[in-house]
Amino acid sequence: MPPGYGRGMGRGAGRGMGQGRRRRRIINFLQPCLLLLLARENSHGYNLLTDLESFGFDVEILDPSLVYRNLRDMESLSLVQSEWDDESQGPQRRMYQITPQGRQFLQEWIHDLERTQLDIQKVLTTYHNWTNSSEKEK
Amino acid sequence: MPPGYGRGMGRGAGRGMGQGRRRRRIINFLQPCLLLLLARENSHGYNLLTDLESFGFDVEILDPSLVYRNLRDMESLSLVQSEWDDESQGPQRRMYQITPQGRQFLQEWIHDLERTQLDIQKVLTTYHNWTNSSEKEK
DNA sequence: ACTATCTATAGACAAATTGTCAATAGTTAA
DNA sequence: TTAACTATTGACAATTTGTCTATAGATAGT
Numbered sequence: 001m002p003p004g005y006g007r008g009m010g011r012g013a014g015r016g017m018g019q020g021r022r023r024r025r026i027i028n029f030l031q032p033c034l035l036l037l038l039a040r041e042n043s044h045g046y047n048l049l050t051d052l053e054s055f056g057f058d059v060e061i062l063d064p065s066l067v068y069r070n071l072r073d074m075e076s077l078s079l080v081q082s083e084w085d086d087e088s089q090g091p092q093r094r095m096y097q098i099t100p101q102g103r104q105f106l107q108e109w110i111h112d113l114e115r116t117q118l119d120i121q122k123v124l125t126t127y128h129n130w131t132n133s134s135e136k137e138k
Numbered sequence: 139m140p141p142g143y144g145r146g147m148g149r150g151a152g153r154g155m156g157q158g159r160r161r162r163r164i165i166n167f168l169q170p171c172l173l174l175l176l177a178r179e180n181s182h183g184y185n186l187l188t189d190l191e192s193f194g195f196d197v198e199i200l201d202p203s204l205v206y207r208n209l210r211d212m213e214s215l216s217l218v219q220s221e222w223d224d225e226s227q228g229p230q231r232r233m234y235q236i237t238p239q240g241r242q243f244l245q246e247w248i249h250d251l252e253r254t255q256l257d258i259q260k261v262l263t264t265y266h267n268w269t270n271s272s273e274k275e276k
Numbered sequence: 277a278c279t280a281t282c283t284a285t286a287g288a289c290a291a292a293t294t295g296t297c298a299a300t301a302g303t304t305a306a
Numbered sequence: 307t308t309a310a311c312t313a314t315t316g317a318c319a320a321t322t323t324g325t326c327t328a329t330a331g332a333t334a335g336t
Contacts, residue, residue: 091302
């Protein structure tokens with residue numbers, strides 16, 4: 001997974017990189033991933049946190065508060081619903097459930113991702129055309 | 139291109155969407171695209187602005203100040219260099235040129251994009267597996 | 277001469293997103 | 307009772323974006 005840079009590159013950061021700060025992921029992924037996981041089965045934050053590993057998140061690094069925050073934010077958008085789960089031992093869990101709107105939104109997000117893939121593809125092939133192979137000069 | 143939402147979806151925005159604001163692009167694309175264009179040939183902001191169309195940007199909507207700002211930011215990171223071009227008529231142009239560091243950075247960015255594509259692919263296939271086809275219940 | 281339009285760049289500020297840290301709490305095992 | 311794991315929340319700083327405004331030379335039209 002991309003995050004975690006700070007390589008060679010003049011330290012004269014303008015915008016876009018306070019010194020020492022990790023470069024952020026190039027793509028906003030958290031919410032669609034959470035929604036996708038919830039589309040499959042109800043779950044709670046702590047559990048989702050670990051499930052995110054399957055989408056390439058480094059759970060060691062990902063701050064749990066990001067997951068919880070995104071869940072709450074999605075709830076305020078009515079993409080998910082939650083309630084306290086009393087039937088479990090340990091500290092109380094807030095169980096999340098995707099809503100119909102959430103499913104619909106997920107679908108739109110999937111379309112976005114498909115479009116995004118095409119856009120990325122365009123850049124990648126352009127790069128390889130201009131860099132590689134035969135011609136060096138126009 | 140994705141931006142421009144504001145569809146059906148409870149207006150109770152939590153975080154992530156002030157009412158009325160356009161949803162932003164799901165992916166940060168501007169800088170790599172600019173760098174890629176400059177990897178091919180020197181150019182100036184106004185020209186780059188229109189060239190971005192080939193990567194799917196809607197030039198009608200894209201605010202020029204974003205392009206100029208990103209160029210300046212990349213310059214402060216030494217990814218590009220610039221100087222005023224006197225040999226052109228009309229208002230002065232700042233001609234940009236990619237630096238060796240810029241080329242190296244672009245290469246890393248390309249790797250990022252390739253990884254990102256894989257990540258997106260993972261989500262997309264997961265989505266289609268869980269949604270489509272045969273099994274509905276686990 | 278005046279005005280609109282196109283080329284060109286820059287600055288400021290508000291809004292949104294992300295990163296980081298600390299606080300709180302129940303449970304279990306040493 | 308202390309450490310470690312499960313679980314969630316809140317606050318705040320840093321960063322990134324979006325938007326609007328200002329400035330200015332050149333050109334074409336009236």
